[in-house]
Amino acid sequence: MAAKPKLRRRIWTTALGWLAAGILFFPIFWMVLTSFKTEVEAIAIPPKLFFQPTLENYSTINDRTDYFSFALNSVLISVGSTLLALLFAVPAAYAMAFFPTKRTKGTLLWMLSTKMLPPVGVLVPIYLIFRNLSLLDTRIGLTIIYTLINLPIVVWMIYTFFKDVPKDILEAGRMDGASTRQEVFQVLLPLALPGIASTGLLAIILSWNEAFWSLNLTTTNAAPLTTFIASFSSPQGLFWAQLSAASSLAIAPILIFGWLSQRQLVRGLTFGAVK
Amino acid sequence: MSTVTLRDIHKTYVDAEVIIGVDLDINDGEFVVFVGPSGCGKSTLLRMIAGLEEITSGDLLIDGERMNDVPPDKRGLAMVFQTYALYPHMTVAENMAFSLRLAGMPKAKRYERAKEVARILQLEPLLDRKPRALSGGQRQRVAIGRALVRNPKVFLFDEPLSNLDAALRVQMRIELASLHDSLQSTMIYVTHDQVEAMTLADKIVVLQGGVIEQVGSPLELYHHPRNLFVAGFIGSPKMNFLPVTVTAVNDFGTTVSLPGEASVTIPVKPGYVSIGDRATLGIRPEHLQIEPNHAELTGEVLVVERLGGETFLYVKIMGGDTLTIQTNGDNTSLVHDRVPIAIHGDLCHLFDQQGEAIPKARRHHLTLNESQEQEAHEQSYQPKLNY
Ligand SMILES: Nc1ncnc2c1ncn2[C@@H]1O[C@H](COP(=O)(O)OP(=O)(O)OP(=O)(O)O)[C@@H](O)[C@H]1O
Ligand SMILES: [Mg+2]
Numbered sequence: 001m002a003a004k005p006k007l008r009r010r011i012w013t014t015a016l017g018w019l020a021a022g023i024l025f026f027p028i029f030w031m032v033l034t035s036f037k038t039e040v041e042a043i044a045i046p047p048k049l050f051f052q053p054t055l056e057n058y059s060t061i062n063d064r065t066d067y068f069s070f071a072l073n074s075v076l077i078s079v080g081s082t083l084l085a086l087l088f089a090v091p092a093a094y095a096m097a098f099f100p101t102k103r104t105k106g107t108l109l110w111m112l113s114t115k116m117l118p119p120v121g122v123l124v125p126i127y128l129i130f131r132n133l134s135l136l137d138t139r140i141g142l143t144i145i146y147t148l149i150n151l152p153i154v155v156w157m158i159y160t161f162f163k164d165v166p167k168d169i170l171e172a173g174r175m176d177g178a179s180t181r182q183e184v185f186q187v188l189l190p191l192a193l194p195g196i197a198s199t200g201l202l203a204i205i206l207s208w209n210e211a212f213w214s215l216n217l218t219t220t221n222a223a224p225l226t227t228f229i230a231s232f233s234s235p236q237g238l239f240w241a242q243l244s245a246a247s248s249l250a251i252a253p254i255l256i257f258g259w260l261s262q263r264q265l266v267r268g269l270t271f272g273a274v275k
Numbered sequence: 276m277s278t279v280t281l282r283d284i285h286k287t288y289v290d291a292e293v294i295i296g297v298d299l300d301i302n303d304g305e306f307v308v309f310v311g312p313s314g315c316g317k318s319t320l321l322r323m324i325a326g327l328e329e330i331t332s333g334d335l336l337i338d339g340e341r342m343n344d345v346p347p348d349k350r351g352l353a354m355v356f357q358t359y360a361l362y363p364h365m366t367v368a369e370n371m372a373f374s375l376r377l378a379g380m381p382k383a384k385r386y387e388r389a390k391e392v393a394r395i396l397q398l399e400p401l402l403d404r405k406p407r408a409l410s411g412g413q414r415q416r417v418a419i420g421r422a423l424v425r426n427p428k429v430f431l432f433d434e435p436l437s438n439l440d441a442a443l444r445v446q447m448r449i450e451l452a453s454l455h456d457s458l459q460s461t462m463i464y465v466t467h468d469q470v471e472a473m474t475l476a477d478k479i480v481v482l483q484g485g486v487i488e489q490v491g492s493p494l495e496l497y498h499h500p501r502n503l504f505v506a507g508f509i510g511s512p513k514m515n516f517l518p519v520t521v522t523a524v525n526d527f528g529t530t531v532s533l534p535g536e537a538s539v540t541i542p543v544k545p546g547y548v549s550i551g552d553r554a555t556l557g558i559r560p561e562h563l564q565i566e567p568n569h570a571e572l573t574g575e576v577l578v579v580e581r582l583g584g585e586t587f588l589y590v591k592i593m594g595g596d597t598l599t600i601q602t603n604g605d606n607t608s609l610v611h612d613r614v615p616i617a618i619h620g621d622l623c624h625l626f627d628q629q630g631e632a633i634p635k636a637r638r639h640h641l642t643l644n645e646s647q648e649q650e651a652h653e654q655s656y657q658p659k660l661n662y
Binding site: 166168169171172173174175176177178182186187190191 | 325326347353354356362364373374421
């Protein structure tokens with residue numbers, strides 16, 4: 001008797017989970033579907049679920065732009081900014097997690113609070129600084145901006161992963177004669193690796209999807225895929241099918257990347273690093 | 276040769292002074308145990324010796340050399356942590372050889388050394404396992420092995436056995452004792468387990484609130500506790516305390532009146548209390564006897580705990596105090612029985628109003644050092660058998 005309500009609840013929660021997933025996934029599904037339609041089919045009402053698929057949109061895009069140069073920029077900038085952020089965040093989080101002072105908590109909160117400022121508020125000064133330093137439309141420039149944007153979150157995440165590493169283990173390392181560098185590289189980092197990896201994955205995804213700064217600070221040379229999509233929303237009216245194809249191309253790499261690393265991502269985000 | 280000397284050591288955290296002037300001499304090869312209630316500063320003291328915690332003031336000498344500002348690994352110490360603190364991403368062999376790797380020893384050589392130590396600790400079959408695939412006892416052994424590999428001058432242990440189950444704890448305790456016997460190195464050991472302290476120590480240091488209450492051999496603390504705190508802390512079950520009034524003082528002892536009619540004479544030195552003073556009488560549960568013929572006290576049994584080999588009676592006596600009595604396993608007393616209790620004066624301790632012990636007229640024969648032994652012999656003192 002007791003099993004029955006439990007079973008019913010499980011059916012309910014499972015159904016709800018699928019429903020939520022469906023709602024979240026539907027736009028992506030529809031976008032990919034639309035990318036294989038003709039422009040006429042794309043705006044047909046009622047929407048068509050079955051149609052003769054065409055690769056026409058993709059070939060148009062291929063003729064009009066150089067997808068791979070945008071994709072390369074996206075890869076270089078998101079990976080580069082993530083590595084740079086990790087390089088700064090690891091020492092910062094190490095100090096905050098293992099040698100906290102009275103102001104550590106406050107510093108962490110302050111760092112996070114910078115994420116609450118709307119980016120447009122600092123657009124003009126940053127634009128001017130970039131112009132004066134000749135960083136406009138350069139990969140370096142965008143990498144620096146993405147590093148700074150993601151740094152608060154990266155420090156926070158690594159800080160929490162470091163907090164999970166028992167202090168005793170580091171002290172044992174110190175007793176064994178490890179210098180600070182050896183302690184970090186041979187004891188701490190191997191232990192926190194799952195956490196650091198998932199932090200890195202998240203930072204890559206966030207950088208990949210960032211659009212505000214890439215649209216404002218790049219034109220062609222350093223433009224990543226977000227700019228590539230935007231270039232298809234032309235003022236002479238929207239070509240939905242073409243835009244869908246461009247968007248599908250833009251998200252494909254990160255989608256595949258996320259799919260491959262999802263286990264790592266979930267493990268890092270849900271469990272402590274050690275134990 | 277490795278001695279450790281603490282000179283007026285203080286430790287202050289931002290808001291509190293947790294070690295308040297500790298002086299201690301630890302001799303070469305000695306097994307020293309720090310005991311005390313939770314939060315008294317045992318770990319802090321040990322960690323200051325290890326170099327994991329800064330010394331606020333005072334001097335720490337190892338082999339006569341000041342070590343306050345020497346980094347942990349340069350002090351020639353090894354530490355075993357309560358949580359074992361093994362490196363989870365390394366195998367047992369790598370764990371044990373890590374310090375040698377950091378010291379730049381070639382791979383073949385350091386694995387040989389790890390193997391050697393593994394043999395002593397019976398860890399050989401486990402050398403390639405990761406810590407997560409080990410039992411608690413095995414992990415503890417690896418932690419000890421990691422310390423052994425370094426050939427330290429001094430071993431530091433912070434409650435190394437407290438995460439093990441009772442049976443394993445006994446086994447590891449015996450192994451530690453024989454390890455100390457074979458290595459003959461200096462060991463400092465923190466615990467709050469009575470039995471570990473009594474059985475392992477050459478010298479026990481009783482701490483409370485950041486100060487040393489007493490330092491001495493286990494039997495010295497048992498037979499000659501310096502004050503109420505040490506008397507109550509050492510020994511299990513705890514010593515019984517009764518409020519008494521002094522009725523006579525002379526060279527043979529001090530007589531005090533017990534609750535009720537009776538009185539008892541305790542062989543302590545004269546000159547510390549005078550007639551009419553209030554004092555505290557202490558007597559251990561194992562020294563109280565149920566004796567119908569000359570009982571000083573009677574009381575009602577509240578609880579009987581039969582452990583098989585021995586029985587503990589919790590008895591309420593006149594005046595409302597409760598005494599714990601340890602008797603033999605086939606004692607037949609039942610709850611609500613009235614039992615006669617004999618108190619032998621030479622088994623009692625007497626404490627003045629400040630809680631300080633009044634020195635015994637004679638020292639217990641197992642706690643005499645050589646010169647005292649000589650002296651006692653000259654006075655042709657014959658230790659009593661039941662003392
Ligand atoms: N980092 C710290 N900051 C402030 N106070 C501390 C710190 N570490 C320890 N203390 C305080 O110092 C005192 C002694 O702590 P310690 O860990 O040495 O106790 P202990 O005797 O080892 O206790 P236990 O038996 O519970 O392990 C405690 O009151 C503790 O609260
Ligand atoms: Mg402790």
